[in-house]
Amino acid sequence: MTTSRQVLRIGNCSGFYGDRLSAAREMVEGGPIDVLTGDYLAELTMLILWKSRQRNPDAGYATTFLTQVEEVLGTCLDRGIRIVSNAGGLNPGGLAREIELLAARLGLQPTIAHVEGDDLLDRLPSLQAAGHPLAHLGTGRTLHEAGVAPVTANAYLGGWGIAEALRGGADIVVCPRVTDASLVVGPAAWAFDWRLDDWDALAGAVVAGHVIECGPQATGGNYSFFTELPAGSRPGYPIAEIAPDGSAVITKHPGTGGAVTVETVTAQVLYETATPDYLNPDVVARFDTIELSQEAADRVRISGVRGRPAPDTAKVCVNYAGGFRNSATFVLTGLDIEAKADHTVRALDDALGGLDTFAEADVRLLRTDVPDPSASAAAESRLRVTLKDPDESRVGRRFFDAIGDIGMGGYPGMWVERAERRASAFGVYWPALIPTAELAPEVVFADGRRLPAPVPPVAPYPGFPAASPASSLGHRIVGETVSVPLGRLVGARSGDKGGDANIGLWARSDDAFAWLRDYLDVDRLRLLLVEASDLTVDRYELPRLRALNFVVHGLLGDGVAATTRPDPQAKGLGEYVRSRHVDVPRTLLADLGTPAATDSSRTAVPAR
Structure with missing residues (x-):
């Protein structure tokens, strides 16, 4: 053309x-x-x-x-x-x-x-035999060591x-x-x-x-x-x-x-x-x-x-069958929420012969109740129990029946919002790399013509320079600050990258970005996102976009198909971080015309 x-x-x-x-x-x-x-x-x-x-x-x-x-x-x-x-x-x-x-x-x-x-599924044995271990990009474990049977493998x-x-x-x-x-x-x-x-x-x-x-x-x-x-x-x-x-x-x-x-x-x-x-x-x-x-x-x-x-390497998406999973959600109302949750977990543990006998048992208490609620819904919290196992019967009807068994002897006000009789199969995502030289894509026309796809010149990727560690960043707040949600100054977009999640945050002005870059280091991100407190977090700066990008490794476990996290693709993660209150210079809010009359003010002192 x-x-x-x-x-x-x-x-x-x-x-x-x-x-x-x-x-x-x-x-x-x-x-x-x-x-x-x-x-x-x-x-x-x-x-x-x-x-x-x-x-x-x-x-x-x-x-x-x-x-x-x-x-x-x-x-x-x-x-x-x-x-x-x-x-x-x-x-x-x-x-x-x-x-x-x-x-x-x-x-x-x-x-x-x-x-x-x-499609590399049929080639996986020969690729491994040729010295390509298909090591997991997150863990380094080889596909052979995992001992799994992939069902898809696509470069x-x-x-x-x-x-x-x-x-x-x-x-x-x-x-x-x-x-x-x-x-x-x-x-x-x-x-x-x-x-x-x-x-x-x-x-x-x-x-x-x-x-x-x-x-x-x-x-x-x-x-x-x-x-x-x-x-x-x-x-x-x-x-x-x-x-x-x-x-x-x-x-x-x-x-x-x-x-x-x-x-x-x-x-x-x-x-x-x-x-x-x-x-x-x-x-x-x-x-x-x-x-x-x-x-x-x-x-x-x-x-x-x-x-x-x-x-000079290509990413490969491998998936394998991980087993079966099932979830139940118990609604806990009124007083003694944590005691009611503990009572339920102990009852399930007894009815199922031990939650620790399953491949995975994920128990999450989601507190949404408020003191002296003005409506019944405001008094509710939810206990979400998810079980995984290679044996479908253990997490299917048996789990469902166990919930029925404890129903009349459960906590006061017990009702179940969700419970399924049948378990569902889930898959596990395994990201890996192979040399691009192993690929030979072709174009196939309906008339039978076959054309090889052009192959660009490649070079070993040297990697991106190490992300800024928390200790290397200074933090200075000058003048009066206001405790407001971070989202008053900052937008966010988050999502999944296999088992990892990213949180991209951008500021709405140059001054706000200067503050954000100094303020939000890895340690503070962990304080805002407690789930990341024990996880590896990388931080990257994109000044031309007035943005920071955080990658939280392992937050989503084995990826969207296998994770037990309620937000499996981390779609709401950025909005959660925006909702957290931080101390912001009042002048930045004034520049944006943001009301702060109802926010608490104080005179800032250096954090370090």
């Missing part, structure tokens, strides 16, 4: 498997775009698709994508809009065949291609297979486990004829892809200051207008809800990130070089992004 094009408009219509079904039609009919993308895959989704293949070997892809394609395919072909999606999941070839059948029923003849080469591929498919004339590109950002990188590399080592341009596309991959999270969804946005309509889905140099403008169709501002984009930039080096198969994008500016209403420019050579 020639490089005379000045902009490539890429509109995303899906952030997960189950997102708004009408979004594809809204994106295609709402205004001009050149490429329609959809992101359907997450670590949990791979397990969901594996389960679907157990019922039907021809399944294993996101079925909702077919419905969306049916609504827009004719229009896309008429307007020359390419469709690129990772909805292929575990069976991209199967989904490509279904689209071909769908097109035939509609009387259409699109050129369809799919990408292969991510994260990049965008060059997509680019090759588009060069080959594909109207629709069905992808397996490519990285989310690759859905933007591939079309951009195709449209502008980028070289394999155009690191800065590729890095800019990675950032744009990361921003739009979760749909309306870039246009006001899950946004800390949502009350400041226009009320009424649902947030529209985002569009990335990519320029030949890799810079981009994030926008949305006119008339759609939400807003595109520097802060809504900042929030999404911070989502599910770790170090400021964001590793992708095609490039390492330096998030500490990102510059955001408000170009116009609902138009935010991303510029200045720098890239480093692609890493």
